[in-house]
C-alpha cells in the first residue's frame with residue numbers, strides 16, 4: 175500500500191542470549207528488518223525459537239545484547255513509539271466490571287482524563303460492548319473479551335501494537351472470526367502492528383509482510399510480502415485468494431527445511 179513507505183522502527187543486527195547458572199541460551203542472532211508505518215507484520219517460527227524474546231526487545235522490555243533499534247518517527251522526533259502489548263490470554267480481571275477492566279490501563283498510568291475516557295466510550299459503543307460495561311469478564315464471549323482487551327490497550331493510544339499469539343487460547347472456529355475482527359479494528363484505528371502467530375494461514379490472511387524465523391537461535395530465514403488479489407480484503411476472504419496456497423507452501427518449506 176502506498177502510504178506504507180517509512181520505517182518507524184528499524185532493527186539492525188539484533189542478538190540476544192539468556193544467561194543462567196547452567197550457561198548461555200542464544201535466542202536471537204543478527205535479526206534485521208524494518209517496521210513501516212501502518213504495516214501489519216507477522217512473525218512465524220518454530221516453538222521456542224525466540225519470537226517472544228524478539229517482541230520483548232521491540233517493546234523495550236529487554237535490551238538487545240547486540241545490534242540497535244533505530245527510531246524514525248513521522249514527525250522527526252526521536253522518542254520511542256508508544257507501545258501497546260496484547261498477550262495470549264486476555265488478562266481481564268474477573269473481580270472488575272468490563273468498564274473497570276477497559277479503563278485499568280488508564281488508571282494505572284494516571285491518565286483518566288476526560289478525553290481518554292470519552293475515547294473509551296466511543297470504542298465501547300463502536301465495538302458493541304456498551305451494554306456489557308457492568309458485566310464481569312466471564313459473562314462475555316471469547317471474542318468480546320478480546321475486544322475488551324483491545325479497548326484497554328487502545329485507550330493508552332499506542333502507536334505500535336505488539337501481539338504475542340493473542341488468539342491461541344481460542345478454539346479454531348472462534349479464532350478465525352476473532353482474529354479477523356480484531357485486526358480489522360486495529361487497521362481501522364490506523365495502528366502499526368507486529369503479531370506473533372504459529373498459524374501460517376492466520377499470518378497470510380492478516381499480514382502485509384511475514385518474517386520467518388529459523389529454529390533457535392533465531393535468524394531471519396525469509397521475509398515474505400503478501401499480495402493477495404481480492405475484491406474484498408477481509409482476512410476471512412483472504413483464505414480463498416488464488417495465491418494463498420502458494421504463500422502457504424513457501425512458508426511451510428521455509429519452516430520445515432532447516433539448513
Ligand code: ADP
Pocket residue numbers: 192193194199201219220221222223224225226227228390
Ligand atoms: P518463542 O516465543 O519463539 O516460543 P522464546 O522467545 O519465549 O521463544 O524463547 C526462546 C528461547 O529462550 C527458549 O529456548 C526459551 O527456553 C529461552 N528463554 C526464554 N525466556 C527465558 C528466560 N527468562 N531465561 C532463560 N531462558 C529463556
Ligand code: MG
Pocket residue numbers: 225226227
Ligand atoms: Mg512465545
